[in-house]
Amino acid sequence: MKNYTLLVGLLPAIMVTGAVNAAELYNKNGNKLDLSGQIEGNHYISDDKSEDGDNSFVRFGLMGETQVNDQITGYGFYQAELTASASEDDGDNGSKTRYAYAGLKVGDAGSFDYGRNNGILYDVGGWTDVLPEFGGDSYQQTDVFMTQRAGNLATYRNKNFFNLIDGLDFAVQYQGRNDANDRNKSERNGNGWGMSTTYDLGMGLSLGAAYSSSERTNKQKEDGNGDRANALSTGLKYDENNLYLAALYAQTYNMNLYGGDDRVANKTQNVELVAQYQFESGLQPSLAWIYSKGKNLGHEVGSKYYSSEALANYIDVGANYHFNKNITAKVDYKINMLDNSAFTKDAEISTDDIVSLAIVYQF
Structure with missing residues (x-):
């Protein structure tokens, strides 16, 4: 069978870690260093002028590994992104660090790393974040507690439950504070922890669940929503015979931002459904539904009070x-089902459709 079948399973990992199909820079005496990259020419078409236009970028990553002894392996990963749409005279050109972490793996005991990484909730959230361009955004938000990429994360992972139960993985994560009292001055989160477990049942079917609980910063608590931000995410996926199906349900409390003024929803209920099929010709169609409902919002517009609204x-x-493992063309059409209402206007939530057209080169 052609390598397209393998690629459909690898592509999400390529986009997330950049570690697959990497170019080997060095491999000697138990030390390895790989270079990965992604160059994407991407254009958005939308009536929403804040979204319409060039969205091109380049990402590059370095994955290092060293064999300390027959049981201990050290590793590190770094990935940066540079925006291509900014002018050369623009000092703030959108460059950013996506990942930067280092750790140790000790045999069947598991691995431990620290740095900027994926939050524990993304262990399940990543199952539906596989669309050509959009998706993975019902509750997953960058630098919002442990929902997606975030900083100050210490993560312990164990595969196959100490090599005793095939397919049963679990992880525990701690996140240090990122607030006004910390040198990052970011007001992103207080101290928190989380855990996840996923179980590969065989025949392509997997189940997963993740939970996190964090202190909110003093500034965040000024909204009166509560002292802690909590989330629970559950999911299942089927990945076999060129077919990929995934479903996710999650609830968050005092966690998710919405609207242009960065309001926080007291509660959200979230659903993500994805279906994809990989043809041997290289074509991979994708269909998905992404939904997030805000509860107890306490949002007022004029004399009207909004409590429960779709975000x-x-x-x-x-x-x-x-075309092959290195070059991909993609199109993605986001059909927005939100109403253009007084609530969405006041909260600055876009109700316009977006079409993404892109060519991606990766190694």
Whole structure:
């Protein structure tokens, strides 16, 4: 069978870690260093002028590994992104660090690393974050507690439950504070912890669940929503015979931002459904539904009070075409189902559709 079947399983990992299909820079005496990269020419088409236009970027990553002895392996990963849409005279050109962490793996005892990494909730959230361009955003938000990429994360992972139960993985994570009392001055989160478990049942079917609980910063608590931000995410996926299906349900409390003024929803209920099929020709069509309902919002517009409103609701229709493992063309159509109401206008929530057209080169 052609390598397209393998690619459909690898592509999400390529986008997240950049460690697959990497170019080997050095491999000697138990020390390895790999270079990975992604160059994407991407254009958005939308009536929402804040979204419409060039969205091109380049990412590059370095993955290092050293064999300390027959049981201990040291590793580190760094990935940066540079925005290509900014002018050369623009000093703030959108460059950022996506990942930067280092750790140790000790045989069947598991691995431990620290740095900027994926939050523990993404162990399940990543199952539906596989669309050609959009998706993975019902509750997953960058630098919002442990929902997606975030800083100050210490993570312990164990595969196959100490090598006793095949397919049963678990992880425990601690996040240090990022607030006004910390040198980052970011007001992102207080101290928190989380855990996840996933179980590969065989025949392509997996189940997963993740939980996190964090202190909110003093500034965040000024909204009166509560002292802690909590989340629970559950999911299942099927990945076999060129077919990929995934479903996610999650609830968050005092955690998710919405709207242009960075309001915080007291509670959200979130659903993500994804279906994809990989043809041997290289074509991979994709269909998804992403939904987030805000509860107890306490949002007032004039004399009207909004308590329960949809914060995200769209159908996503797209496709990848993999010419080979290095070059992909993709199109993604986000069909926005939100109403253009007084609430969405006041909260600055976009209700416009977006079409993404892109060519991706990766190694």
